[in-house]
Amino acid sequence: MDKIIVRGGSQLNGTVKVEGAKNAVLPVIAASIIASEGKSILKEVPALADVNTISEVIRHMNADVTLGENQVTVDASNQLKTEAPFEYVRKMRASVLVMGPLLARYGHAKVALPGGCAIGSRPLDQHLKGFEAMGAKVNVGNGYIEAFTEGRLKGARIYFDVPSVGATENVMMAAALAEGKTVLENCAKEPEIVDLANYLNKMGAKVIGAGTETIRIEGVEKLYGAEHTIIPDRIEAGSFMVAAAVTRGNVLVKGAEMEHLRSLVAKMEEMGVTIQEEAEGLRVIGPEKLKAVDVKTMPHPGFPTDMQSQMMALMLGAEGTSVLTETVFENRFMHVEEFRRMNAQLKIEGRSVIVEGPSDLQGAEVAATDLRAAAALIIAGLVSEGYTRVTELKHLDRGYVNFAGKLKQLGADIERIDEAPSTETQPNEIIS
Ligand SMILES: CC(=O)N[C@H]1[C@@H](OP(=O)(O)OP(=O)(O)OC[C@H]2O[C@@H](n3ccc(=O)[nH]c3=O)[C@H](O)[C@@H]2O)O[C@H](CO)[C@@H](O)[C@@H]1O
Numbered sequence: 001m002d003k004i005i006v007r008g009g010s011q012l013n014g015t016v017k018v019e020g021a022k023n024a025v026l027p028v029i030a031a032s033i034i035a036s037e038g039k040s041i042l043k044e045v046p047a048l049a050d051v052n053t054i055s056e057v058i059r060h061m062n063a064d065v066t067l068g069e070n071q072v073t074v075d076a077s078n079q080l081k082t083e084a085p086f087e088y089v090r091k092m093r094a095s096v097l098v099m100g101p102l103l104a105r106y107g108h109a110k111v112a113l114p115g116g117c118a119i120g121s122r123p124l125d126q127h128l129k130g131f132e133a134m135g136a137k138v139n140v141g142n143g144y145i146e147a148f149t150e151g152r153l154k155g156a157r158i159y160f161d162v163p164s165v166g167a168t169e170n171v172m173m174a175a176a177l178a179e180g181k182t183v184l185e186n187c188a189k190e191p192e193i194v195d196l197a198n199y200l201n202k203m204g205a206k207v208i209g210a211g212t213e214t215i216r217i218e219g220v221e222k223l224y225g226a227e228h229t230i231i232p233d234r235i236e237a238g239s240f241m242v243a244a245a246v247t248r249g250n251v252l253v254k255g256a257e258m259e260h261l262r263s264l265v266a267k268m269e270e271m272g273v274t275i276q277e278e279a280e281g282l283r284v285i286g287p288e289k290l291k292a293v294d295v296k297t298m299p300h301p302g303f304p305t306d307m308q309s310q311m312m313a314l315m316l317g318a319e320g321t322s323v324l325t326e327t328v329f330e331n332r333f334m335h336v337e338e339f340r341r342m343n344a345q346l347k348i349e350g351r352s353v354i355v356e357g358p359s360d361l362q363g364a365e366v367a368a369t370d371l372r373a374a375a376a377l378i379i380a381g382l383v384s385e386g387y388t389r390v391t392e393l394k395h396l397d398r399g400y401v402n403f404a405g406k407l408k409q410l411g412a413d414i415e416r417i418d419e420a421p422s423t424e425t426q427p428n429e430i431i432s
């Protein structure tokens, strides 16, 4: 089994470059199949397991996909199959994002239900409500969601009950090829939604308002392949920012965009961290002593749930009591037990974790419970006494390119040991 071994005590210094955003590239690759003519050339694509999975999904549908170095080319002008089977969706729930493009282009989509996962139940009701409002019939049964429509989808006014990133993206893609105008209200406002809208517009779509709570889409009859560069990964950037701060280091995170990271920057500054905007990114300078803070995760522009566990690692190094409240997912505290194995002083109270710092962290054997927990445990290992061994790296590989290698370049005492797969590992294990 692969593991990362970290020895605590090194300060991080230097420069690290972030990759293209996982949460932007997955919807963009899904959207590429909406083009019935022309090729899409996607740049700054990170070499992640999830990118391979979404590429496999659309290849299975008969799209031509070429993976190059940080580049993916998609030609979806062939007649596509309209089904995404369980073997793909179980690996990565973002596979459901092919539903909007398929339904809009072919009037049919059949996608396996992803099921629950490590961070919560993650329902799809808002995606389906959007498709139904546009005239689709939706059936859920035998482990699949099937949607179909006679003729084109019809533009509609849709109010989302919760600002869901995936539902906003899926319905926005469907509306791009629908007949007439669609107005989406109470949309998620994440930067990745803006990136997707920009790509759709390059393909010939007419989408305005992405990044605000109301998105207006004038449906068009046909979309074409387009060239697009993926935005930098704000969560990878944030993970390195936290790692720099907790080790009292001085790191330039190249590609980190202040505009995408304001909530994290504000909280880190409250903790005493210096963050400077430079031409190439954000410089993070850790203080001698970190101060405790309270943080609540919220949809963008609030504090991102995908930074919750890394923030917990930073709080463990702060003086005093911090409270971290998770409001987006109901079960995203699995890493707490692992942190406890490292002697962290943490208490779960409902949807909050009370963090008593500074914890006297000790190296231990820990297992990643989801991809952000993997990063958080490694970050905690950077400031623990002795050696921390982190396993279940399949989670890490979904969302981080060469995380250990990049930390090592910054001065961390860290190694990744690749061992032959154990007999316990199932090849198609559910990982999201
Ligand atoms: C590939 C990708 O971009 N993943 C991100 C995306 O996931 P994802 O798009 O799955 O997350 P959502 O924004 O949809 O989920 C937000 C909340 O809405 C709820 N909900 C969602 C859909 C729905 O139909 N009904 C419903 O109730 C969810 O249970 C959750 O409580 O946004 C999450 C929230 O920022 C991030 O943690 C994930 O990293």
Ligand SMILES: C=C(OP(=O)(O)O)C(=O)O
Pocket (backbone or CB within 6 Å): 023, 093, 094, 119, 306, 371, 372, 399, 432
């Ligand atoms: C939860 C995450 O991703 P996904 O929605 O792909 O599971 C994440 O990126 O932290």
